[in-house]
Amino acid sequence: MLSLEMYPSLSLGPQRIGDCFFRERQPPAHMPLFPQACDVNPKALPPRLLAPPPGPNEPATNTPKEEVKMELENANLWKQFSSVGTEMIITKKGRRMFPGLRLKLSGLNPSLRYILLLDIIPADNSRYRFQGGGWQAVGGAEARLPDRVFIHPDSPATGAHWQDRTISFHYAKLTNNTLDTQGHIILHSLHRYQPRVHVIEARDVLRWGGGQHSFVFPETQFITVTAYQNNKITDLKINANPFAKGFREDGMNSKKQRDARQKRKISISSETLDIVNCDPCDSTEHLPQSITSTSSTADLQALALASLPPLPDPSCGFRPGEAAYQDTLVPQQTLDLGQAFMASQISDIGLSMASGMQDTAGSEMANSMIERSDTLGEPAYTSTFPAPEANSSSFPSAPLPPPSSTFSSLSVSDISDTSNPHPSIPSMDYPSILSSSPILSSSSTTTTPSLQQTTFTFPTPPPSNSSSPQPLLCSSSSSPAANTYHTIPETISPHTPTDDSFSAPSGLQDQISAHLNNSPSDHSSAAFIYPNSLPANPDPAPVTFPPFFNQNHHPLPTLPCSFPPHGAPTSFPLPSVPSHMQNLAFPNMHQNSAHPALHLQNQAPSLAPAFTPSTFTHQPSSLPHPPFQPSSCFAVSSSFQQSAASAPSAHPQNLHNPPPSSSTTSSSYPPLERGAIPQFNPVAPYRPDMVLHHPSLLPQLDPSHPSSMPSSNPPQALYHSFPSYPLRLRQDPHSSLSIPFRHLYRQHQHGHPHPQGSYLDMSTRAVF
């Protein structure tokens, strides 16, 4: 839990609470629902919405030179599921993910604060159906739903906080309710998705900036379902999830127990009838049970009887404990895929809980145990996710990756090292797409992992913590050495020519450069790395933005909420930017695009790209399905590689192998082929000009949809019925950003705050 003591900057007034945020277990009182919160008259807000930035004299924190790394703690469990074809139940009310994401972070600056986000993006453009024991792509994906982001409840927290414990996102819930008001992550059923975790440097929840690191673990891909399709998955979940313990063979809710209950009910009914009919059958023995027992009591009795010798066969045929007793004698069936082993390892969840595990739900603990057990005997990690074209659900087994996925956000080049592919994982088992897909054909020979270049550098306010060595991103891009993130572009695509590919208008770049040059002291002048940089894209010219953070802290004059029409171009004015730069649109933010615009002045650059799978297009299923490469975590470095997008090569088909990295030690996984995960293909680079003037580049969902039609007009909103509620926050009097935190809101449920953390809806849809 957060505390004001720990995070003084969180000591915002009520408006802060009402700002579409909800925090886990916070007092529910006085928390207006979103979007009402956004309608609050800004003028009524307390003067100080955000903590003042550190003073000029305030010591800056040093940016840690250590690479930010994220490890998937329960990677083995994930791999077990992935080897079968992970399915995630989604319900109207929201369903937790199991397995959950259990992560370990390292390389953070202990004194800086970070926000951890979880978002889930489509893995491809297909809809799936479980046929013939496997998943088959049967058509095109449905229109993309509002992109919501789950904010880890601890956010923002210091790097020390994140690194001292296992980070779990088990509170995040998935729903298929497109009208969901709970803030859950909305997904389509029978679609394949890829979770992503973002680490964003931030002074507090509303002040994001600095470096961003995005991590993708291919083994966490899953297909959403409303009911489990694959029995193997069901068995795995039952045996791994403590909440489903009752469904295990020896559980009270196992099929046999249920059948027994059913029989007993039938018997009770018939017995009751008999009693009513004055049937003299053994009333002294079972009548009390028959009359008073509920299924629960009957089960308890049955359980108690289980250890007893068989009861004499009642003359009436009513044997309450019979089934239960028999059930207990039935040995557990051996589970496929090492389930038996798993079951044995987690047979006593309570034990594991008692072992002193912290910060984990029971399921997570079970996972941990499973993980440990996996390290001893790890099953082959083979993904059964189908290759759409292959028409086959079965995949060859792939060699097991290292027990854990570790990824450094800065190690893009490492994983992309084509010259030194990981021998341990010669082939991936999410193959089909890769080999068959023309898009990936070029990359099929490369070991470069597909990277979602969602991380980018971003102006960071000076650290308030004097103990901090240096500000993470205090310097402009002009001084690469100063910022560890600035080096990412080169790191990612060292071999690519520098340049040029960045399509930002030269004028814009000049302006930015000029601005930077003129504002040397401005921390915000740091280079901005836009996401979705293509590995192939070599040299993204770093795009620098004018300072987004105004160091001067003034009362917030207003907190206007604008409601731009859906489909309207997601552009936002940048006060401190030249007039011709005022409308800076992010391609992926368009309504019909996967990710609506993020109207964050100082944050938009960092976030919008981060949550924008630019490569995801609502293409017909006929499109080749991108391959899925399990095994490694794709670190998304925070460098900006916008150029990739603009360059023709940005297209997945034209992707080039990233340059080999000199250091491969940071990643425990072998390099993945680029584009293994479709949406992570650096296809859609950020190109303001393209966005504004090249509608054809926008995602095409429905030909009939206005947004899909080429036109000079801005793309139409994908979700017409849902207004957007950009929240305009002002961190200083000089700049006002239209913040697209449309779904940053707090949920009220039965008068209680949302217990599951914070959600940020990146879409244009309103939560309410």
Add this chain to the structure above:
DNA sequence: TCAGCTCACACTTTTGAATAGC
């Protein structure tokens, strides 16, 4: 007819308040 979805159900774990003991 059927695939997919919703809901109630029973079981389980988790959580927090109440209580007891020191």
Add this chain to the structure above:
DNA sequence: AGCTATTCAAAAGTGTGAGCTG
């Protein structure tokens, strides 16, 4: 009075299966 441990009940998380829907 304050702290810790225990107990208890409510809330919430599970998969299942019947029923509904298009």
